Amino acid sequence: MSGWTTVRVVAAREITVKLRDKAFLGSTLFLLLLVIAATVIPVLISNQTPSIRVAVQGQAAAEVVERAAELGAEAQQPDADLPPALLMLGAPGLPAADVTAVEVEPEGDAAALVESGDVAAALLGERITDLRLVGSEAVPVELEALVRAAANEVQVAGAAAEAGLSAAEVRSLTTPATPEVVLLDAQPASVVPPQLLVLLFAFLFYLSVLTFGMSIAQSVVEEKQSRVVELLVAAVPVRWLLAGKVLGNTLMAVGQIVVILGAGLLAATLAGQGRLVEVVLGASGWFVLFFLLGFTMLACLWAAAGALASRVEDLNSTTIFMQVLVIAPFFAAIFAIDPGPTQRVLSYVPFTAPLLMPARVVLDNAEPWEPVVAALVVLGTAGLFVVLGTRLYERSVLHTASRLTARDAWRRGLR
Amino acid sequence: MPEELTLSGVTRTFGDRTALEDVSFTVRPGRMTGFVGANGAGKTTAMRIIMGVLSPDSGRVELGGTELDLGMRRRFGYMPEERGLYPKMKVAEQLVYLGRVHGLGGATARQRAGALLELLGLEDRSEDLLQTLSLGNQQRVQVAAALVHEPTLLVLDEPFSGLDPIAVDAMAEILRLRAAAGVPVLFSSHQLELVERLCDDVVIIDHGRVVAAGEADGLRTERAGRRLRLRVDPFPEDPATGPASDPAALAEAPSGVAAFLDQVPGVSLHAHDGTVVVVDLAEDADDQALLAEAQRHGLVREMSPVLPTLAEIFREAVR
Known part of the structure; x- marks a missing residue:
């Protein structure tokens, strides 16, 4: 053997x-x-996109929430240029979220919807300068961030349009170019x-x-x-x-x-x-x-x-x-x-x-x-x-x- | 072709203690050789040297004239003094493993392990862990471990210790079968009667030296002194003359038939029971004179040399 x-x-x-x-x-x-x-x-935690229902009352509110939903959806698209580590930790800028608007008639009680928990929050207001974001105990942070950004954009776009700027000029105002970061001794992204x-x-x-x-x-x-x-x-x-x-x-x-x-x-x-x-x-x-x-x-x-x-x-x-x-x-x-x-x-x-x-x-x-x-x-x-x-x-x-x-x-x- | 195992001039010391000194003996094929000695006499050391677990300081261990090497030893069957099996391994699996370590193929090892367990009456325990078996059954498994690779030589250290009489018989039968198949079998034991019953050859070791070795019967004849056993019945009473013996003579020797002993020089009484006497004869004593004298005292029914038992030879040898 x-x-x-x-x-x-x-x-x-x-x-x-x-x-x-x-x-x-x-x-x-x-x-x-x-x-x-x-x-x-x-991975599950960082990848989870929250779904948020928002009650909307008033014309400006509807406009802002519509834009907020667009921004929330855009943030879900992975940005190939960003290092994956950052992706995992959450991209800088706007949070990803699925925002759904629930329209409330002018005479409806949006606050009651919030109280009942049917929606996470309510955005109220006919005019852009007069918006109120109503939450029960708290407003979801993603929603708040998206609504703020959307309201900004809508106001800037409105002001720019009044000033007679072109669509391209409006876009450069609302999404200004940021400097590109170039690393001379770049390590591969971990x-x-x-x-x-x-x-x-x-x-x-x-x-x-x-x-x-x-x-x-x-x-x-x-x-x-x-x-x-x-x-x-x-x-x-x-x-x-x-x-x-x-x-x-x-x-x-x-x-x-x-x-x-x-x-x-x-x-x-x-x-x-x-x-x-x-x-x-x-x-x-x-x-x-x-x-x-x-x-x-x-x-x-x-x-x-x-x-x-x-x-x-x-x-x-x-x-x-x-x-x-x-x-x-x-x-x-x-x-x-x-x-x-x-x-x-x-x-x-x-x-x-x-x-x-x-x-x-x-x-x-x-x-x-x-x-x-x-x-x-x-x-x-x-x-x-x-x-x-x-x-x-x-x-x-x-x-x-x-x-x-x-x-x-x-x-x-x-x- | 089975060959004989020979130890010649084997010496082994541990520190300043000599465990074996110039030990020589032979284990012949087809025969059972009993290895007898007091505790610490060197039996286990000798067996370990045969198996290569220890090495001798000097001397040779040969099989058929060839010095043993590991390849030859792998074909030996060994039962160490301190039993050695895996407590937490299944019985059959354990035998298969040991068979494979000894060079068997997997299928052969499984087949032999199964057959041995059946022979030993352990087939229904084959899937149990060894440690769940009784000590007697564990010992049987140990025997199976020594036999599983169909060894060319068996070296068994105290194979009978701890076995009940039925198990002893079963074990003896297994060993006898192996010997009959031509395998030299060497086993040690304290049970001298058992050795006497089973063995063809005997090696007696004392303080590391072989004090007697050879065929058991030959040893007994050789070691028989001049001890004789006589049965002498009294003469039948003669109605005419009355009691056969002289009442005065009887009074001098109240031991009856033993009375004639004094008439023969060099004879001494060893034991006496009724009409049977056992006597020791001195070197120059004449057994024919004793017979003649006995015949004058009664009817001699039996006169034969007494062979010592192995136990007696052992005690004599190690004294």
Whole structure:
């Protein structure tokens, strides 16, 4: 039987166990919902166009509301020139709204309609200078803004017409030209704030390495504690066992990340955020690569931490170093959340590179060669740690009697 | 073609404690070999060395003259002293996994696991988690784990401990079948009667040294001292002369038939029960003289050498 077959069989068991683990399934589901909710809810909120019914009484009121409805509808047209981030946060200027006018006869009681809640507000007035916007407890802010703008336009148009200006002159008065903004060193428009993206990558990596690292350590110590390991090492080389464990858990970790990211992207697509999807997809290649490298870098050390324990209860103390090795870079990455020299340096440090370098790629403040170099640095460190972790694992996995320190394990004979 | 397992000059120390010292013995194909020794004598260490879980400081472990490597060991069946299975894995799945780790294909492993569970009467527990089974049943699964890949050699550390008598018989039957199929079977046990009943060969180890090894029957004959068992019935009473024996002689030797012993030099009484006496003969004692003397005292119905039990040999050897 080839080594690869054994590794596959061992990895398959790790995966099966994980897939049946209710805690794992539960946490994955929770993360899924969290990501979907985080993607969809803000989009839904920002995309929702309020529908507002307005009671109208009087000729000027009718004219103004008609214009307000036009303005509200215009604001719903996406402006291609505006960066999507701004679109998401709401375009500057007029709010989008569907304004419906409800005409009230001159002798009708518009106030009663407002009181009854049938309409959101009422605009009353025969003359443009004499308009009253009546609300119950408050007037919808969108409506107020639209009505103000519409009233302005109508008055300016009226005054201009009286002054005998041409239609073009009227238009230039009511919609004056604004200066065009030109950026000489323009960054591509980010859909989400860059800090949020760094945070998202850091958090996913941190969570995944901690969960699956712990799961590797646990799987190792379980075999030690139940003594299955004695059966296993009599049948297969210890390295294959380790490789199978690491492979199985790496696949699960990457799989979980891909599923979560995929769900988030799908949700974003469905919610009409195509641009966000493009940006994240563009970075996800680097993100997955760095994730893989970073995860592998620590995986064998996690296995060694598990092998140093003799019982599950020992894990807390034998994995403490590993936990620090994951948590400290996470906070360092948060600390270096703003682009700058610190972020640049940390994006080359093997522990923080998987957190920061993909984020820099997304933000486009990394030269094309930078992620390659950082990946090589992480790869080199991973090689070193695999050798170190394998040696510690090999030398401690059969020592079932008591907890070992890394130093003892390093010095022990093989068998 | 089954081959024999040979340990030659195996020594292993842990720190300054010598667990095994120059241990040599053979486990022959088609035979059950019992591995007997007190706690801490080195049985488990020797078995772990055979399985490659430990390595010897010196000495060789060979199968058919070839030093063992992992590829050969993968085909061995092993039951470790501290049982080892996944508590939270389903019984059948566990066996399939271990079968696959030992090199079986998926379909073969599933088929063998199913057959073994049926043989062990556990087919209705195959979908249960191991930890929900009773200890006895867990042990059966452990046996199945050692057998699932149809091993070329069986190394079982205390396979009978914790089993009820019926389970012991069932387990013994399974091992005997394997041995009959030509597989060398080595198992350790504290239950000497069981070893005596089951084993063709015995290895006795004490403080890391082999003190006796070989065929069980041969060992018993070899270790039999000059102990004889005699059954001597009294002469029938002669109505004419009255009691057969001289009342005065009886008074000197109240133990009845044992009275003749004093007449033969070098004979000492070991045990006496009714008409049966067990005697030990000194090196120079003449068993024919004893027979003649016995015949003068009664009707000799039986005179035979007494073979020591394994337990006796063991106690003798480890004293």
